[in-house]
Amino acid sequence: xxxxxxxxxxxxxxxxxxxxxxxxxxxxxxxxxxxxxxxxxxxxxxxxxxxxxxxxxxxxxxxxxxxxxxxxxxxxxxxxxxxxxxxxxxxxxxxxxxxxxxxxxxxxxxxxxxxxxxxxxxxxxxxxxxxxxxxxxxxxxxxxxxxxxxxxxxxxxxxxxxxxxxxxxxxxxxxxxxxxxxxxxxxxxxxxxxxxxxxxxxxxxxxxxxxxxxxxxxxxxxxxxxxxxxxxxxxxxxxxxxxxxxxxxxxxxxxxxxxxxxxxxxxxxxxxxxxxxxxxxxxxxxxxxxxxxxxxxxxxxxxxxxxxxxxxxxxxxxxxxxxxxxxxxxxxxxxxxxxxxxxxxxxxxxxxxxxxxxxxxxxxxxxxxxxxxxxxxxxxxxxxxxxxxxxxxxxxxxxxxxxxxxxxxxxxxxxxxxxxxxxxxxxxxxxxxxxxxxxxxxxxxxxxxxx
Numbered sequence: 366x367x368x369x370x371x372x373x374x375x376x377x378x379x380x381x382x383x384x385x386x387x388x389x390x391x392x393x394x395x396x397x398x399x400x401x402x403x404x405x406x407x408x409x410x411x412x413x414x415x416x417x418x419x420x421x422x423x424x425x426x427x428x429x430x431x432x433x434x435x436x437x438x439x440x441x442x443x444x445x446x447x448x449x450x451x452x453x454x455x456x457x458x459x460x461x462x463x464x465x466x467x468x469x470x471x472x473x474x475x476x477x478x479x480x481x482x483x484x485x486x487x488x489x490x491x492x493x494x495x496x497x498x499x500x501x502x503x504x505x506x507x508x509x510x511x512x513x514x515x516x517x518x519x520x521x522x523x524x525x526x527x528x529x530x531x532x533x534x535x536x537x538x539x540x541x542x543x544x545x546x547x548x549x550x551x552x553x554x555x556x557x558x559x560x561x562x563x564x565x566x567x568x569x570x571x572x573x574x575x576x577x578x579x580x581x582x583x584x585x586x587x588x589x590x591x592x593x594x595x596x597x598x599x600x601x602x603x604x605x606x607x608x609x610x611x612x613x614x615x616x617x618x619x620x621x622x623x624x625x626x627x628x629x630x631x632x633x634x635x636x637x638x639x640x641x642x643x644x645x646x647x648x649x650x651x652x653x654x655x656x657x658x659x660x661x662x663x664x665x666x667x668x669x670x671x672x673x674x675x676x677x678x679x680x681x682x683x684x685x686x687x688x689x690x691x692x693x694x695x696x697x698x699x700x701x702x703x704x705x706x707x708x709x710x711x712x713x714x715x716x717x718x719x720x721x722x723x724x725x726x727x728x729x730x731x732x733x734x735x736x737x738x739x740x741x742x743x744x745x746x747x748x749x750x751x752x753x754x755x756x757x758x759x760x761x762x763x764x765x766x767x768x769x770x771x772x773x774x775x776x777x778x779x780x781x782x783x784x785x786x787x788x789x790x791x792x793x794x795x796x797x798x799x800x801x802x803x804x805x806x807x808x809x810x811x812x813x814x815x816x
Contacts, residue, residue, distance in 0.1 A: 396483075410437030426494065456482045461476060508769065508809050513551075513792075522802055524802070526573050543566065560597075613665055624638075634657065652711045663696065668686070682699055697713070699714045727740055730786055735756055737791075779797060782796030
């Protein structure tokens, strides 16, 4: 009997040693480790987002830093949650329902507020989280347009050019006999400014270029460069005895103002920059023979804009226009600053089958991740599509979906309108059609830039 009892004690000690030591252990860990949703191919916005978890001393917070993309449904979703340690339970508290989580529960997350209660495996330690998740209620890719002003001045046959200088909108109007200036702080209410002084009578106002609040203009007939620091008083510099002839302004680009000149000996065109009223020919431009521009480079009626390329380099695009002999052309020139060599490079981006043919009087800006072209006419005086996009820096153009970008019904097709960007909004001002001039103003905003 003594040996039998001893044997039983040995067997009992062996059995106790084989019992898992953590069989009855519990945890107080109650933090959420991951929060997301079960993948739904019909509702991809759910799992594209990253959800942030804040473990606060009072009520924790689970949220998405940016609202889910437009169109993401939240009314029938399956949340997916994991924890640092397996909890005793997790319960969702909705305004009209309470659901103990099983990992496959379909919930309506449009109800607010929503709380999550996590109970640790000790069935005592609890932690509360408030869940704050929303989807955008407006389409971020939608352009919202409105007409700010129907008429700044009475309709007449004239040319217009607008810019934003000295903290206000400024509109130049010339009817062939005189120039008038209008001013506005908001694009809606306009007032007539003092009569400008120093400009030629038949000033081609559409060729005025603004750079750092200074305005520049070239009169090809008088061979003079005009500057104004207050958009009213202009002073002229005569270039009739220079080795080149000023032809026209080009654009403001890469912290410099650019113009087009003609060498008086070779009669060829060149690019030049202007600093403190002095024109300096730019002969060291890669892609050009001795800095001379090709015959098909435009001198008027072109669209020019400065933009930042995908490689974050300052670039400029010059689209369409008229050549030296007055013929309309279809070209796209790309001017790029090469930082490593401190030089400029000009490339012909014209392709064999473009979305348009000859084009004059268009306007181009970079906005919302695209180059956007407005208006213009072709060689047959047919209107170009009112809006074109380019996603490849001007090589190819396409029409936007009218469901996302369509100008107001009051807008009429035109050329030579001014397109400005101010406070993340587009402003379309003035322009001309075949038989009339416009003095209306439209403002367009891309929703994603307003969030």
